[in-house]
Amino acid sequence: MFPKGNLAVTRWVWRRMRKLFLLLSFLLSHAAHLEGKKDNQFIWKPGPWGRCTGDCGPGGIQSRALWCFHFEGWTSHLSNCDENNRPPKERSCFRVCDWHRDLFQWEVSDWHHCVLVPPALGQARPRATECVTAQHGLQRRTVRCVQKLNRTMAVNEICEHFAPQPPTEQACLIPCPRDCVVSEFSQWSRCSKGCGKQLQHRTRSAIAPPLYGGLQCPNLTESRACDAPISCPLGAEEYMFSLKVGPWSKCRLPLLKELNLSRRTVLDFNSDSKELVTFRHQSYKTHHHSKSCDIEIGYQTRQVWCTRSDGKNAMLSLCTQDSLPVTIQSCIMPKDCETTEWSSWSPCSKTCRSGSLSPGFRSRSRNVKHVAVGGGEDCPELLEKEACIVEGELLHSCPRYSWRTSEWKECQVSLLLEQQDPHWHVTGPVCGGGIQTREVYCAQSTPASTAQRAKEVSRPVEKTLCLGPAPSASQLCNIPCSTDCIVSSWSAWGLCIHENCHDPQGRKGFRMRQRHVLMESTGPAGHCPHLVESVPCEDPVCYQWLTSEGICIPDRGKCGPGHRILKAVCQNEQGEDVSGTLCPASPPPEQMVCEIPCRMDCVLSEWTEWSSCSQSCSNKNSDGKQTRSRTILALAGEGGKPCPPSQALQEYRSCNDHSCMQLYWETSAWGPCSEDTLVTALNATIGWNGEATCGVGIQMRRVFCVKSHVGQVMTKRCPESTRPETVRPCLLPCKKDCLVTAFSEWTPCPRLCQPGNATIKQSRYRIIIREAANGGQECPDTLFEERECEAVSLCPTYRWRPQKWSPCILVPESVRQGIMGTSETCGKGVQTRAVSCISGNNQSAEMTECLKQTNGMPPLVQECTVPCHDDCTFTAWSKFTPCSTNCETTRSRRRQLTGKSRKKEKCQDADLYPLVETEPCPCDVFTSHPYGNWSDCILPEGRREPQRGLRVQGDSKECGEGMRFRAIACSDKNGRPVDPTHCNSSGYIQEECVIPCPFDCKLSDWSSWGSCSSSCVGVRIRSKWLKEKPYNGGRPCPKLDLKNQAQVHEAVPCYSECNQYSWVVEHWSPCKIHNELRSLRCGGGMQSRKIRCVNAANGEGGAVDNSLCNQDEIPSETQSCSLLCPSECVMSEWGPWSKCPQSCDPHTTQRRTRHLLRPSLSSRTCAEDSQVRPCLLNENCFQFQYNLTEWSTCQLSENATCGQGIRTRLLSCVRSDGKPVSVDQCEQRNLEKPQRMSLRCLVECVVNCQLSGWTAWTECSQTCGHGGRMIRTRFIIMPTQGDGRPCPTELTQQKTCPVTPCYSWVLSNWSACKLEGGDCGEGVQIRSLSCVVHNGSMSHWTVPVDNALCGEMPFQDSILKQPCSVPCPGDCHLTEWSEWSTCELTCIDGRSFETVGRQSRSRTFIIQSFENQDSCPQQVVETRPCTGGKCYHYTWKASLWNNNERTVWCQRSDGINVTGGCSPQARPAAIRQCNPACRKPFSYCTQGGVCGCEKGYTEIMRSNGFLDYCMKVPGSEDKKADVKNLAGKNRPVNSKIHDIFKGWSLQPLDPDGRVKIWVYGVSGGGFLIMIFLVFTSYLVCKKPKPHQSTPPQQKPLTLAYDGDLDM
Secondary structure: OOOHHHHHHHHHHHHHHHHHHHHHHHHHHHHHHHHHHHHOOEEEEEOOOOOOEEOOEEEEEEEOOEEEEEOOOOEEOHHHOOHHHOOOOEEEEEEOOHHHHHOEEEEEOOOOOOEEOOOOOOOOOOOHHHOOOEEEEEEEOOEEEEEOOOOOEEOHHHHHOOOOOOOOEEEEEEEOOEOOEEEOOOOOOOOOOOOOOOEEEEEOOEEEOOEOOOOOOOOOEEEEEOOOOOOOOOOOOOOOEEEEEOOOOOOEOOOHHHOOOOOEEEEOOOOOOOOOEEEEEOOOOOOOOOOOOOOOEEEEEOOEEEEEOOOOEEOHHHHOOOOOOOOEEEEEOOEOOEEOOOOOOOOOOOOOEOOOOOOEEEEEEOOEEEOOEOOOOOOOOOEEEEEEOOOOOOOOEOOOEEEEEOOOOOOEHHHHHHHHOOOOOOOOOOOEEEEEEOOEEEEEOOOHHHHHHOOOOOOEEOHHHOOOOOOOOEEEEEEOOOEOOEEOOOOOOOOOEOOOOOOOOOOEEEEEEEOOEEEOOEOOOOOOOOOEEEEEEEOOOOOEEEEEEEEEEEOOOOOEEEEEEEEEEEEOOOOOEOOHHHOOOOOOOOEEEEEEOOOOOOEEOOOOOOOOOOOOOEOOOOOEEEEEEOOEEEOOOOOOOOOOOHHHHEEEEEEOOOEOOOEEEEEOOOOOOEOOHHHHHHHHHOOEOOEOOOOEEEEEOOEEEEEOOOEEEOHHHOOHHHOOOOEEEEEOOOOEOOEEOOOOOOOOOOOOOEOOOOOOEEEEEOOEEEOOEOOOOOOOOOOEEEEEOOOOOEOOOEEEEEOOOOOOEOOOHHHHHHHHOOOOOOEEEEEEOOEEEEEOOOOEOOHHHHHHHOOOOOOOEEEEEEOOOOOOOEOOOOOOOOOOOOOOOEEEEEOOEOHHHHHOOHHHOOOOOOOEEEEEOOOOOOEEEEEOOOOOOEOOOOOOOOOOOOOOHHHOOOOEEEEEEEEEEEEOOOOOEEOHHHOOOOOEEEEEEEEOOOEOOEEOOOOOOOOOOOOOEEEEEEEEOEEEOOEOOOOOOOOOEOOOOEOEEEEEEEEOOOOOEEEEEOOOOOOEEOOOOOOOOOEEEEEEOOEEEEEOOOOOOOEEOHHHOOHHHOOOOEEEEEEEOOOOOEEOOOOOOOOOOOOOOOOOEEEEEOOEEEOOOOOOOOOOOEEEEEOOEOOOEOOEEEEEOOOOOOEOOOOOOOEEEEEEOOEEEEEOOOOEEOHHHHHHOOOOOOOOOEEEEEEOOOEOOEEOOOOOOOOOOOOOOOOOEEEEEOOEEEOOEOOOOOOOOOOEEEEEOOEOOEEEEEEOOOOOOEOOOOOEEEEEEEOOEEEEEEOOOOOOOOEEOOHHHHOOOOOOHHHHEEEEEEOOOOOOEEOOOOOOOOOEEOEEOOEEOOOOEEEEEEEOEEOOOHHHHHHOOOOEEEEEEEOOOEEOOEEEEEOOOEOOEOOEEEEEOOOOEEEOOOOHHHOOOOEOOOOOOOOOOOEEEOOOOOEEEOOOEEEEEOOOOOEEEEEEOOOHHHHOOOOOOHHHHHOOOOOHHHHHOOOOOOOOEOOOOOEOHHHHHHHHHHHHHHHHHHHHHHHHHOOOOOOOOOOOOOOOOOOOOOOOOOO
């Protein structure tokens, strides 16, 4: 112990040392930290993970960047960081692709129950009393990303790629707490008339359970003592005695030490303890211990005692009957089901890596060695499955499958044409829109690395392996239609030229005319006619001189002979200037003689142009002619040169003297492209379009020389220069070998065994991917192969083989004598047998095999009886007597009594022991009745061939006559259902039906084309009109074209020769002078000419009716003229006007001139020699422009109905005044032409709905009974296009199945509780199992049939027996279940809070004796969900006030009075009190709730409305003794006296119904007082008279208190 000073020093030193120690520790740790930093100055820092790239699915890769950081924060080279601690730079990930949308989805569970939201921190939860309608709650649900196929989980990121995650929480409402709701009490039970204490009770049932924390149900039972009990004399109480049996003990085997002990029975008689009748020890010899698996038979016991009605035990002798119940019996020792050990796990079903995250599965099994007996545990599951994942990078990837298609087959136009017209047949080449098909199959995807080098086609696999929608197997297609050229009209015949002007030979030549293509041909068969025609001629000239004349120049003077200067140019046949050396003849002279008339000479005009040739060719009858003429302008004077005769004024020459037989070249169609040996070397080195090609070949055609109207002539007759080519290069089509897939795998033979010996085949197929073309290798003939499966095992059949029953085994005799006191060996026992499973060849098999093939197992144990000495014994039943053919007969069997039973009287009772059994004979008379509705009309199916690919509508019948079916139900004479084959072989009744065929809208044929609407370019129209309207779902009609009043019309541009009909004029006649005297031969006159209308399109130029030509442009037939006199000045005809510019500018002018032919004799000047006029638009100046027609409707070939077509438009030339003119007018002015004159177009194909064939009928939806359906379906392969026939709404057909009988095991109702000799206590209920036949619904009537029709019994004994109890008199016991209450929903403000309601039922206890109430069981309330519930509301109801009191109760909205349900806070008051209380003298509380005064007093009120005091009314005291009126009787007393006695209440009875002790005291005292008063009166009033009358009898005193103080 230290001194105080030393203690302080020590404390200071320690404090300093501790600080120094802490400082030293900090420095050391800091130094160590710096050292560590020096060693690890560089650390790895990874960046965020990037996007998942690579293959779709789990094969993706994610990468991230890595940096090496110095701990001070700057980056460094990666080598400075520790490589061992380097984080991974890449990791595998699941790459989400678009097609994963079909594989993954969010899976959400149902919302969980609504729970209260936990209160916020610091806030208290509101009390239940504050709840008005509902409370805020929260409900949650599970959200996870799963695969659609097997519902396995995946990471949420996959599903979030396509859709946001659904919410996992939502707000909800929880109703306020609701108490248990119970019904009203029933009436009190009746009291019996016996003596002693008795109880009566009343019960009520639960209507609604407590919810959301509400109060539990109150007591459902109330008991009370009966009124006015009659006391029993001492020792004479009436009790009931009952023999009560206890439950059977568990079955047990005797212990070895018990076997040698002497048997002894111990009886214990004690009124307060249960008297046991049981055996303590027994000697017992075990049975059936040969094998451990054998059934062991043990024994079980039960107790028997006598019980009194007040619940106490009594002497057994008080309950003794003729014989005590059996207290020991044989039983089967319980043995659980025994199974073998689990087999080893099977291999994992997933043996490869796939893009799917689903695991594989593996399984294991075990077999049953022994089934459960004696109530042992049933067999556990015999098959166990679990998910498995095979890990390892070496696991090969699973094959992936994808859709593949073959090449499109040829376009079939006929399919659409047949749809449009079922009677259509091929009349020529078809073109336009059609349908083409291809094969769609599923094949294994080939990796890209091997796909390039592997040219073999993948083999087809099952289509179910391919995910996603399959590609279309059909599509619309188009075969291009061919159209011929449109050509112009022929040009004029050219000059006679040599065939080859470069090498002219002979004197034979040709004259030619041409036409050109206005619109090119289209399509492969489009044809253009010949464009050049020629006729032979003589003296051909390729080059000729073209001369132009000058004016006449007089040689001397001003008139007389002169000369003209000729200018000659050498031109070729095209009119082009060439060198003069090419012209064969010498050039014409440079001058030509002419004459200028002098003053008195005759003056003639110039020659006119030669007229057009009168004929286009010369024939035998006439030649073509041309004319020209000149007229006399002025007469000759005296001495002048006279005018020539009229014949000299006209000249004629022949023209078109060639034959009318034109020659032209005609060609055949181009032949196929073939190889040419000359270009083989070229093919080896030249590629076509830079690709590997099949080379260049040649096409050839034949050329003929054709003479019109004659036919083919020698080729030398036609000019060689215009001969078309006969050879042209072409692309050689590549040879295409047929390409087929490899054969599919053989369809698997069944791995499992097959019932029966049916032949099972397997097949395989292959698909043509590409048809052979252009001489390639043809397709193989075999596309489908079939063979029989080898080594298909037949399923073994297994059956139960039961052994014989063992002898009936009873309780051992020693035990029986000890308990029963008799040595007779008889009574109930058990017997067993062995049951084994054997195969069809009687070989032993596993028990599991038989359990698989049968519903149950034959019983191994059954109860048996060994007849006792007093029992009746019989012989075995005889066989049934034979039946006759009559269905009304019966059959019977008999038995007889044996031994001493024949003499016993009880055995003669035929009701208890029948000796004859009778049953009706089986009858083969069956009746049928139709069941269900008629099926759909089913058309007969044609012979089905294995056809892969599209079935078009023409392949299957869609309408016409068919059959419809109706199932029949067959029953025997007793109405029991039997197999329908007894009534009908098919199980159906049939009748014919008709599916009406659709009729399409029918239109007329095309009308002929109308005429062209105008010259040059116009429109021509053709139309179709409605012929028949559609019905039954046929193609609808097109809309009516109101403009043309036709259903369909086509408008196309048409081309005709401009001014096809034109006026042709002849030369003017000579001028006829007007003067009648004809003295003068000069002066004014008239001249005429002939006009005619000709068809310009007709090569002959023949005259037509004048009405066809434009009447506005008709030339004049006459005109005035003048013949100049000799002395007059003569001018020449006016020359042509000079051209105006194309702009037609009015500021510009045009000029024409003439010259003087003969001067006048006088000095008068001659007329003007020139004229000028402005250029005015549409008067003397015109502009021209191209005019385009509108696009035509889409034009198809005559044989096409839809598809690719062409729209055309035509070009014309229009003058600015609107007059159509020849296109040459626009071409001469070099106007810009529009580019496109035709466009490709598409006419939508009208396609009827294309359906697949019907699938096979499905299996019946039910195995037996009514209501079974078979279904078959078909699918839409190609939907309706355009106005095609719509798809039918019936894509599914149903047919009722034949009604076959159903056989079912049916449990009977539980029997009454059997106590086997006792009066009450524990017993057993049994029910039986019977086989019944029905029509699929157990709710309808069922008929029992032979048990063999149901097979083995599937139920255990535990289903057929159950313990029960019968209450003894005086026992407190439970009632039967109440009826289920009506279904009620939880509602808030009248709206349902949930869809599923609740209904309740209850059991309560009945107290028969207060002494036994402690042993009462608990009351039981059961609740179950229900549908179809209603919302109920609960309201408080109250009766009228009576003496300031009323009855208040709760009532449900359906009128039922209940307890609970109504809000306690809203309960109205049942007792009315005044406030403030009425304490004034003579005042009381009125029914109005205010203080009033008693009768005889008036109220004096205060200013606030309250009673101040009661004032006596004068004169009211005389009426005080009056009988109380109703108001006074009914009102309670509110006076001071009442206040004194306010707490009193004279109740003569206890709550249990017994009279209180004070009542006896008051009664006795009152009786003594009365006797005293009578005796005193007698002594006082006694008179000495001999005869004294007896006093009047007093009425007994009855104590009753009615609440008044006037008693």
